[in-house]
Amino acid sequence: MTEGHSGSSPTEGQPGSSLTERLSIVVAGGGTAGHIEPALAVADAVRRLRPDALVTALGTQRGLETTLVPRRGYPLELIPPVPLPRKITGDLFKVPTRVRASVKATGEVLDRLQADVLIGFGGYVALPGYLAAHSRKRKVPIVIHEANARAGLANKVGARYADRVFAAVDDSGLSAEVVGIPVRHAITDLDRGALKAQAREFFGLDPNAPTLLVFGGSQGAASINRAVSGAAAALGYNGIGVLHAHGKKNSIEVSPVAGAPAYVGVPYIDRMDLAYAAADLAVCRSGAMTVAEVSATGLPAVYVPLPHGNGEQRLNALPVVDAGGALLIDDADLTPEWVETKIVDLMTDPVALQAMSLSAAGVGHRGAAEAVATAALELAEQHRAGER
Missing domain, CATH: 3.40.50.2000 (Glycogen Phosphorylase B;)
Structure with missing residues (x-):
């Protein structure tokens, strides 16, 4: 498997008509199960709320998503990984070339999928997603969910551009609506x-x-x-x-x-x-x-x-x-x-x-996945209708 398209067609395994007629939802939560499972829980909720929507996951070759995402029946698009320091330090500025390459590759994926919204869950997959979605030529709406008690670097950066921000708990370091963690049905x-x-x-x-x-x-x-x-x-x-x-x-x-x-x-x-x-x-x-x-x-x-x-x-x-x-x-x-x-x-x-x-x-929170999915679908509808 190479970076770029994972081998699944954009509409493989999902109901509906052509890509241009369907809402296109992209979830970015790769690397560890702590990022992937909430992303897939929201993806499942999107499917329940809008069975005709196309849901695609972003990931990298090095993460668990290469196993977990296909097992759950979602197309997976691979982008170059950009490991991030947990804090804003000088290390972040040592990888500008890798960041630019990953953002470029992610932007190409968003364009090909005609993405209507990006839902990010933090980690080294989410940051290129946020930057690509927010680019001047694209302006794809962004929804963020922070699962940890302390927000990571990717979500701290992404929150500056996000249309909606959700968190699992209070005091995560983000100005967010607290909904708990999206958990599968x-x-x-x-x-x-x-x-x-x-x-x-x-x-x-x-x-x-x-x-x-x-x-x-x-x-x-x-x-x-x-x-x-x-x-x-x-x-x-x-x-x-x-x-x-x-x-x-x-x-x-x-x-x-x-x-x-x-x-x-x-x-x-x-x-x-x-x-x-x-x-x-x-x-x-x-x-x-x-x-x-x-x-x-x-x-x-x-x-x-x-x-x-x-x-x-x-x-x-x-x-x-x-x-x-x-x-x-x-x-x-x-x-x-x-x-x-x-x-x-x-x-x-x-x-x-x-x-x-x-x-x-x-x-325990039982409605977090639906809350995030509903917000994302509302933004996707507005984006598709040209209301933004």
């Missing part, structure tokens, strides 16, 4: 209770035991793996089942406890909707998308923020923690002994788990 419409038996059977879990879900993102989290697998015996003796996604490059060693519920270890979970349905409590990192999905389903959680970075993972979790829907523990404090006491106590207290579930669900 398979999660926002999930009925955990109705699917619990099916979900536990799917993963080979005990149908009746309280169940702990453990995951650390697509790559796993070694510290979480060590702490929970190290407490496997205590979990088993207390009648707690475990579904543990340890990461494709990691492994865990667990000695089975005779007569205890299953401790199921897997490299990766494709059906996170069923994983959420199977569980009574999650132990996981607190990336913005993770917190959004977990809270949207009403699943109580123990959030373990990454021990490095700018602290945004801790900020992502705080609204749910403050509402009573989750606990927060530093990575260094998560030990097998902590799991054996705190998590075992919580997992064997169904009243406490139910209270946390209600609190988590109260924080």
